[in-house]
Amino acid sequence: MSDLQSALLLPKQLAQLNKNPVEGFSAGLIDDDEIYRWQVLIIGPPETLNEGRFFKAHLLFPKEYPLQPPRMKFVTEIWHPNIERNGDVRISILHEPGDDKWGYEQASERWLPVQTVQTILISVISMLADPNDESPANVDAAKEWRENYMDFKRKVARCVRKSQEECI
Template structure:
């Protein structure tokens, strides 16, 4: 059954990750009885404006994973061009597989079943280091990142980093 295949795939990802942790983030289940919802903690990458931040996000796997990508949502407030104001992460690797009707992305940049939580998290960490201003999810953050990176943008990110440190272990 596909439910079993999905559960096996998700379980395998979870065990792999706990056996071989990836630098920069950690993951756990939100609720031990629900394999489909993970909580991840992302450490703001060094030498970026997000350095020192501890950002909490939820990964929700669809019932037909790995054919379709999980959804990722920051719970900790974060100011970033590729994260919308609700915390939803908008990057190519998490977009449904196939052609992009807007022509921004090549199919190979989008979700593929070979992707793992590791490849998602590595993409998210590199997104923090290097935002994509071309297809922003948060238009205001993208505008500030382009026009006032060392002013208003930097201030808002610094505030998020401070707040993330205060709320990280609640």
């Protein structure tokens, strides 16, 4: 797929999201002249530790999209087993297509060109509600999630308060 094709597909996906918004997130361009860089606002899922929290993140699309996945990075501070300390999201749906060389993931769990921004963000919201501590990007958060949930909960609450203060 050429750069031109991805440059045509991304505006269509953005228009579709704006025409038919999905509860829990919104998306737009970081810069109106750059279709490959999006900013998203995710609302913490109800009845989770992140309820009431607003997360800012960036989706950075390669020119080879949709054959290759975008990269997602949280700008808002977050303490989560599947998000690196620098904000990079590490979930199967954003891993390069094909077989996992380590044998942990099936190809069907990884990036497929049929995925859209909507399916990515729904997966991220699901991940926020239900972390996968078996394949952590942040080992310390995963260990705390499993072994000292009260400390984990306190760190998440601190991040929630901080994000709410930033919105005021």
